[in-house]
Amino acid sequence: MAPYQIRHYQERDYKLVVGLFSRGMMEHIPxxxxxxxxxHKTLLFLFAMPLTIVLVSGSWLLAVICVFFLLLLLRLLAGQPFKNYVTQCLQTDMADITKSYLNAxxxxxxxxxxxxxVGTVGCLPVKDPPLGRKQMQLFHLSVSSQHRGQGIAKALVRxxxxxxxxxxxxxxxLETSILQQSAITLYEAMGFRRTGKYSEVSIIKWLITFSVIHFTYSLPSTQKHER
Structure with missing residues (x-):
């Protein structure tokens, strides 16, 4: 017997679900x-800025301090897209999960x-699917770090x-960023195929942009019918 059970969301789960979702997103910051x-742009920036300081001021100490603060700034900026995403979700679909998912x-x-x-997943019908297709979109797949490796994520997707x-x-x-490598590995192992890619999550538009990958899984019953 599996050391977990999967059941429908209940209102009493709200704080635990939101906490799990938020922690899961913050794990992607490193x-x-x-x-x-x-x-390449970042490396060039980190090299050029302190070099310019040395040439202008002649101080290597000031250049080292500059690099330190630039790294600190980049660390803060790297986390901003994920923090923004959590804030956005908590104000939209995750504000009332029953209304957004179960009643929709x-x-x-x-x-x-x-x-x-210890795990969550949701899904909603795609509003404007390709002609002749009826699609369901997967959202917010998350498993607590202490319970990974037990097949929970796969069970939730199934x-x-x-x-x-x-x-x-x-x-x-579904859609996921290229930074979420463990999720990408899971989806591809379960038969999802990449069907699109676009740039959406931006830290500094002229410096850093993350790609978002669109995945599609054709349900086996449909494949058999087409044959």
């Missing part, structure tokens, strides 16, 4: 910072282990698959 540091032809589930909420089938959908779609 990856965003590393990504930022490895960009979608659904929302939690994974529970030891009486604690729950969305089953719900989408029951609703007569042909596909399940």
């Amino acid at each position: 990856a965003a910072f590393r990504y930022t540091l490895l960009l 032809h979608g659904s929302f589930w939690v994974a529970e282990s030891g009486g604690q909420v 729950t969305v698959f089953q719900f989408a089938r029951d609703q007569g959908c042909s596909d399940v779609v």
Whole structure:
């Protein structure tokens, strides 16, 4: 028997769900910072600024201090898109999960282990799907760091698959940033394919822009029917 159970969201879960969602998003900040540091524009900026200071002032100490504060600034900026996303969600779909999902032809589930909420996922019908397709979009897949490696994320995704089938959908779609490598690995292992990519999450538009990947999973029942 699995050490967890998946059930529908209830109002009493709200604080735990929001806390899990917020912590999960903040976990991506170190990856965003590393990504930022490895960009050619960033490296050039970090080299040119202190060099300019040395040439103008002749002070290496001032240049070192400048690099320190530039790194600190980049670290703060790297976290801003994720903080903004959490704030936006808490003011929109996550403000009232029952209304946004359960009462809007979608659904929302939690994974529970030891009486604690350790995972979440939601889904909603895609409003303007491609012609001839009926799609369900997956949102807010998250599993607490202490409970990963137990198959909870896969079980939550399969729950969305089953719900989408029951609703007569042909596909399940989702979007995630290139920084969320563990999520990308999971989705591809479960049969999702990349069907689009665009730049959306920006720290400083002229310096750093993260790509967002669009994934699509064609439900097996649909594939069989097409054959």
